[in-house]
Amino acid sequence: xxxxxxxxxxxxxxxxxxxxxxxxxxxxxxxxxxxxxxxxxxxxxxxxxxxxxxxxxxxxxxxxxxxxxxxxxxxxxxxxxxxxxxxxxxxxxxxxxxxxxxxxxxxxxxxxxxxxxxxxxxxxxxxxxxxxxxxxxxxxxxxxxxxxx
Amino acid sequence: xxxxxxxxxxxxxxxxxxxxxxxxxxxxxxxxxxxxxxxxxxxxxxxxxxxxxxxxxxxxxxxxxxxxxxxxxxxxxxxxxxxxxxxxxxxxxxxxxxxxxxxxxxxxxxxxxxxxxxxxxxxxxxxxxxxxxxxxxxxxxxxxxxxxxxxxxxxxxxxxxxxxxxxxxxxxxxxxxxxxxxxxxxxxxxxxxxxxxxxxxxxxxxxxxxxxxxxxxxxxxxxxxxxxxxxxxxxxxxxxxxxxxxxxxxxxxxxxxxxxxxxxxxxxxxxxxxxxxxxxxxxxxxxxxxxxxxxxxxxxxxxxxxxxxxxxxxxxxxxxxxxxxxxxxxxxxxxxxxxxxxxxxxxxxxxxxxxxxxxxxxxxxxxxxxxxxxxxxxxxxxxxxxxxxxxxxxxxxxxxxxxxxxxxxxxxxxxxx
Numbered sequence: 001x002x003x004x005x006x007x008x009x010x011x012x013x014x015x016x017x018x019x020x021x022x023x024x025x026x027x028x029x030x031x032x033x034x035x036x037x038x039x040x041x042x043x044x045x046x047x048x049x050x051x052x053x054x055x056x057x058x059x060x061x062x063x064x065x066x067x068x069x070x071x072x073x074x075x076x077x078x079x080x081x082x083x084x085x086x087x088x089x090x091x092x093x094x095x096x097x098x099x100x101x102x103x104x105x106x107x108x109x110x111x112x113x114x115x116x117x118x119x120x121x122x123x124x125x126x127x128x129x130x131x132x133x134x135x136x137x138x139x140x141x142x143x144x145x146x147x148x149x
Numbered sequence: 150x151x152x153x154x155x156x157x158x159x160x161x162x163x164x165x166x167x168x169x170x171x172x173x174x175x176x177x178x179x180x181x182x183x184x185x186x187x188x189x190x191x192x193x194x195x196x197x198x199x200x201x202x203x204x205x206x207x208x209x210x211x212x213x214x215x216x217x218x219x220x221x222x223x224x225x226x227x228x229x230x231x232x233x234x235x236x237x238x239x240x241x242x243x244x245x246x247x248x249x250x251x252x253x254x255x256x257x258x259x260x261x262x263x264x265x266x267x268x269x270x271x272x273x274x275x276x277x278x279x280x281x282x283x284x285x286x287x288x289x290x291x292x293x294x295x296x297x298x299x300x301x302x303x304x305x306x307x308x309x310x311x312x313x314x315x316x317x318x319x320x321x322x323x324x325x326x327x328x329x330x331x332x333x334x335x336x337x338x339x340x341x342x343x344x345x346x347x348x349x350x351x352x353x354x355x356x357x358x359x360x361x362x363x364x365x366x367x368x369x370x371x372x373x374x375x376x377x378x379x380x381x382x383x384x385x386x387x388x389x390x391x392x393x394x395x396x397x398x399x400x401x402x403x404x405x406x407x408x409x410x411x412x413x414x415x416x417x418x419x420x421x422x423x424x425x426x427x428x429x430x431x432x433x434x435x436x437x438x439x440x441x442x443x444x445x446x447x448x449x450x451x452x453x454x455x456x457x458x459x460x461x462x463x464x465x466x467x468x469x470x471x472x473x474x475x476x477x478x479x480x481x482x483x484x485x486x487x488x489x490x491x492x493x494x495x496x497x498x499x500x501x502x503x504x505x506x507x508x509x510x511x512x513x514x515x516x517x518x519x520x521x522x523x524x525x526x527x528x529x530x531x532x533x534x535x536x537x538x539x540x541x542x543x544x545x546x547x548x549x550x551x552x553x554x555x556x557x558x559x560x561x562x563x564x565x566x
Contacts, residue, residue, distance in 0.1 A: 003552035047516075049543030052535045057543035059516075062554050068518075071441075072434040074159070074190040076207040093204075095191050098463040098514060102472045103434060106542040106554045107516030116468050147551045 001085025002124070003147050004134055006058050010141035011048065013056035018044040020136030024125050040114050045122045046133055058141060060133060061108045061122035063087045065149060069100035069109060069121075078121075085149055089121035150175040152447060153236060153244055155226050156252035157181035158189065159433055160423025162208060163440030164250050164447070169216040171448040177218045178244065180236070184222035185277060186212070190433055192280040193301075196287065197308030202277065226253070226394045231416045236394075248418050248447040251395070251406060252440060255388035255424040255431060260296075263357035268366035271358070271382045274301055283383065287312055290380035294369045296355050297385035298325035300464060303338065305383050307466055310345050317348035317377045319355050319369070329462045329473035334495055334511045341467045350375060358382065390425045403427045410453040412443035420447055430459035458525035463514070472514045475499075475524040477507035487537050496538050503531025516541055528556065 019032070021044035028034050035042060046060040067087045070078045077093035078100055080086075096117045101109045112118045125131040134142045152168050154161045157179050165177050187205035194200040213220050221244075228237040235245045257273030259266050272283050283305070287293075293309050295302045298320030306316045318325060324335035325342075339349050350371060359368035369377045390405040400414045401407040405427030412420045422439035424431035438454060445452035463472045479499050484506065489496040498520075499507040505524050510517045519542050523530060530537070533544050547557045 005552050006548050008546055008548070049541045049546075051541075051543040051546065052533045055543075057546040059542055062552065064553065068434075071437045074188045074207060074433045076188075076209070079209075095188075095194065095200075096465055097190065098465060098470050098472065099434065100518075101470075101514055101516075102461055102463040102474070102518055102521055104518035105522035105556070107519035108542075109518065110515035111470060116465065116470050145552055 001063070001147060001149055003063065003145055004060050004124070004131060005143050005145045006060060007141050007143075008055070008057045010139045011056045011058050012139055012141075013048050013050065014138065015048060016136040016138055017046055017058055017060070017133035017142055018048065020132035020134075021045050021122075023136075024128070024132035043112060043120055045120045046108075058133075059106065059108055060142070061087070062106070063122070063124070068103040068105060072099040072103040074099060078119075086124055087121075088123070089119055091118045094119060150448075151245060151247040152177045152250070153246035153248070154179045154250045154252060155181070155236065156250075156254055156423070156425075157183050157186055157220065157222075158252065158254050158423065158436075159207070160254075160425075160436040160440035160443075161250065161252035162186060162212075163437045164252060164422060164444040165218050166212075166216060167441045167444035168448060169218065171444065171450065175448075177216070178221065179213075179218060180221045180224050180226065180238065180244065182223065182225050183277070187277055188433075189275065192274055192277065193304035193308045195277075195280045196274075196284050196305060197311050198284075199308075205277070228394055228396075229398050229400075229416075229419070231398050231419065234418070246418070249420065250440075250443050250447060251392065251400075251414070251419065251421040251425055252423045252436075252443075253391040253425050255390050255405075257384065258387045258389050259384050260355075260386050262296075262355050264360050264366060265296075265355070265358050265382070265384065267364065268358050268360060268382060269363070270365040270380065271384060273384050274305055275388070283309075283381070286381050287314060290314055292317070292377075292379050293381045293383060294319065294355075294377050294379040295383045295385065296369070297387075298322070298349070298351070299328060299385055300326065300462065302383070302385035303342075303464075303466060305385065306342065306347060309383075310342070310347060314380075315346055315348075316342075317350065317369075317379075318342070319350045319353060319371060319377075321354050322351060324351055325349060326464070327478075329464070329477075330471065331478050331497065331509060333490070334471060334473075334497075334509050337469060337495070337511065338466050341469070348377070350377075388424065388431065390427070392425055405429075408439075410442075410457075411446045411451065412439055412454070413446065429457065432459050432462070434461075435459050456525065458521075461521050461525075469512055470514045471509065471511040472517045472521075473507075473509050474517075474521050475505070475507035477509045479506055489538050498537050500530070500537070503529040505530060519545075522556070 075095040188207040358366035406421040420443040423436035495511040
């Protein structure tokens, strides 16, 4: 399966990946020029953390082989696609119980900030060859790899 | 190989799914009283008319057909005969097995309060039939008394109030949701409930129900003398394992079926998973984990329960989410309690000597899963020199060659440079 690889030592915490993710998931258009950063509805599915020594680390969903978010999901909204390897989220099935947020050991997940209803879950930009976060990363801290399952 | 599974809820379904993945040709049969697959965690949403029965399902369409699983609905096991390797059902028929999984869950208990077990309008919420009955009676009802202010009690309270009923909640603990929350975080929900007309009675037990001539409870009297009038009563005060049929076997039972970390019972080729098992909180993720683990071992592959930490709960009422992990109510001055409270967002972390034992996150639960991992595995944080509420996976960041996240090993008291 395809995975977004992270080289944290190349990360400069520019938040390009965060912007890229917001651009891709913006309902009003997929160009950077369509993105209104004052619109609360624009949220990213990834984030960058700073550790105890002020080193940045991009946190992006791994689409785990043994995903805790799927194990814990009681509505069938979070599923592992055995063909593509992706962990997919169906917001229409979701009951907003937040057990996935509670269970992801890597702290990748959160609920949307407007209604606290929908889980902000990476979809690898669905049909895109290169996910937007990777495309927006200027230091190549993010790059695509094909990994054996 | 002939696999037989008793129960078609979360543990049984996950076991069946896993068995099919591991054994393409084996015969898999599920026997259950349920004639539908549904998530028990969503039953209150049916009462609130927020989900139809179809939308309570947690499996894909045609799950049984796709996975070639034989499903016998509406039947209950009455006896297991290990020496003959077969299960007897309530219609007298029997089914043979090579490997048997008991995943029959638990039933709600009605405490021995006078007239509570006799009252015709007294319900628990465990099965779809319960939800349907509550939904029906709610239509002509004005007042409901909820006995037990835990997660199920509050779930039902919220939905009944949403339908216009006046609801009174009776909880013996010092606040509602006492297993998960502290006073501060519970108060937030109590306020929201009261604002919408709920009566909340804490630190008190129900003493008796008063029956009318039709056998319905019309009044619930509390130990302190308070009297609450009722058109219906919901009891959400604990559960017991559904395992009567193991009588006569060597399966060990101690308020639930006793299993080892491979989900094996004391009887050969008989496994158990989910809420029917002993000594652990009955939460969804554990039932999944156990169902999958049991399936691996039934298929002849050794697998142990990896993650048996069950003291974690998430909830959301009136748009306010909360996550509770471990024990956030430790009352011992040896423990340090850190609190973030800006009047809305509330966070609490209870720790001692670099190990976190409990935490509550209210209103801002983003990325809180890291704390579940840290608390469940007692990962030391004493060398992480930063605001405790800002601890995140970034502090443990490690990515392997397959692009999977792992936790950097942190030795207690040893700083990583």
